[in-house]
Amino acid sequence: MHVKTLDKRVVSRAKARGIDVLVYAPHFTRLPEIRRRAGRHSDDDLLVVPARELFTGNWQNRRHLLAVGLSDPVPDFISFEGALAEFESQGAALCVPHPSMLNVSLGRPEIRAYADHIDAIESYNAKSLPYTNKRAKTIAKEAGIPTFGSSYAHLRSTIGEAWTEFDTAIETEIDLVQALVNGVERRVVHQSGFGHRLRNLAEFAHLGFENSWGKADRLFFSGMEPTHPDHIAYAGRFDDVAVY
Template sequence: MSDGATRVDFHVKILNEQVVERAKTAGIDVLVYAPHFTRLPTIRERAARFSDDDLLVVPAREVFTGDWRSRRHLLALGLSDPVPDFVTFEGALSAFDEQDAAVLVPHPELLNVSLSRAEVGAYRDSIHAVETLNGKQFAFQNDRADRVAEAFDVPGFASSYAHLVGTVGSVWTEFDRAIDSATALVEAVRDGADRRLVKRRDPATKLRRLAEFAHLGYENSWGKLDRLFLSGMEPTHPRHIAYDGRFDDVAMY
């Protein structure tokens, strides 16, 4: 870890030896690992397995609020207790607030899976950062997200949003402080610490972005169908036995 500036890739979906190697090669100090439909204890265990003196992996949850047709994603860092998917938006925010988590808005205004400009404004006091640089998105989409953040004076953040190994380290958020723990990262986000957002612009990175976008098409077609009809109850379903009925009053299903 650096004693000064810290490079953070705020959102990756995959984690293995190749991801770690690529992150280190890119000079990333911190990876935020938030896979879909995976319970927090499992994420924590895997994050700890791949953390070392050169790379900190921070566990997080990208929670799907609402139902499949109107879901809104929220990225939560610093959770002490698990929060399921498919709960009401207000129910998720309440659970995050109780745990003093950092609440981030990934890919605003992207398709039907993101907060709109109006929603960011309405919930401004509960939001600590908005993703304004996403390695998977095109420039016009990131520019649109940047305008959303500026409109409501919310700090931005950058992530590769990597679902594929090659995208890891394509963009990052660089803080002007040392961050050597998950707690320190949560504090930096909640405090609105100074940062700059950096993006690689080489041809290979642009090609990988196209590959990621193709993968997004799969996720929202066959991948979505599989989740809806073939997989049964997900580990993060709000009525799963693991949550012991604590979210029944805000469950969408």
């Protein structure tokens, strides 16, 4: 339901693990580029669905939202409410990744307040530590919102470590959006054992890189992100909800 990396080796591993659909949502990449990559790696055996994990708010108080089924690009660093309005206007499914993880996720109060807008909550993330996944499952149960599981793979080796089995055929992007929005029955599954734990820890270690050097590189050396609301590609459409 959510991967960050995509190439021929990722596709090969997904197929070997029996995965039918990958939701591809890399950071700081505009939707047209995500769609192009997803289309290039989709075939009769594997559907790659383009999606966006948005950074709403500013760096100090950002909240991640996973949107599946967007028809038009939406930038990062806009207000939470602005993102919700855009998702609803485009008919996209709103999923909450890694709830209550550090300072990058929706917590219990926000999930309760916006429960009517949320279609699914991630209850198992292969990047998260066990207690974090246990808390996520509890939060979803308390809110009465359907769940999903994902590898959240930033590393190829994590592909297929966790997945979601829907009680319906998912053959197109629209099929997945409808399954999420309509709350179709599903089961969250993940690998277990020592190998799974090692891959989990490798992903968690990668999180440290993302929030140290990776963050510094973004902030100081990379210039304007292609998903910044001031980017020329958005033609000023999000000026009223931009936080930078």
